[in-house]
Amino acid sequence: MENCIFCKIVAGEIPSPRLYEDEKMIVIRDIEPKAKLHYLCIPKTHFALLADMDEEKAETLKYCFRKIAEIHKELGLQDGYRVIINQGENGGQTVPHLHIHLLGGEVLGDF
Numbered sequence: 001m002e003n004c005i006f007c008k009i010v011a012g013e014i015p016s017p018r019l020y021e022d023e024k025m026i027v028i029r030d031i032e033p034k035a036k037l038h039y040l041c042i043p044k045t046h047f048a049l050l051a052d053m054d055e056e057k058a059e060t061l062k063y064c065f066r067k068i069a070e071i072h073k074e075l076g077l078q079d080g081y082r083v084i085i086n087q088g089e090n091g092g093q094t095v096p097h098l099h100i101h102l103l104g105g106e107v108l109g110d111f
């Protein structure tokens with residue numbers, strides 16, 4: 001997808017160190033961390049909203065969640081973490097490429 005910052009990161013056009021990468025997803029650090037540890041899990045395929053999900057994208061998201069469960073300790077999230085997916089304007093989504101926020105590394109406040 002042209003002009004999508006996360007597609008550009010996935011493609012390596014914008015440099016961003018990857019803490020994890022496989023054929024379906026990457027994990028990077030959020031550039032403006034909202035917690036001691038703040039990661040973004042970004043599926044490699046572009047779609048903006050959960051509402052845009054088809055079977056294939058649902059499989060990709062399922063894969064991402066299973067992989068997060070598998071690697072969360074390596075990311076320092078062994079004591080617990082928060083998972084957030086912002087959706088659309090009211091949800092505070094600023095990048096229209098679906099991504100999963102992982103926040104932790106400390107006791108998080110209420111939201």
Ligand code: AMP
Nearest residue numbers: 005016029030031032086092093094095
């Ligand atoms: P959202 O507001 O849910 O769409 O989340 C977008 C997130 O992407 C924000 O938390 C930004 O801080 C983060 N972000 C934007 N550009 C970059 C970048 N180049 N590298 C890492 N994180 C980024």
Ligand code: ZN
Nearest residue numbers: 004007046097
């Ligand atoms: Zn994209």
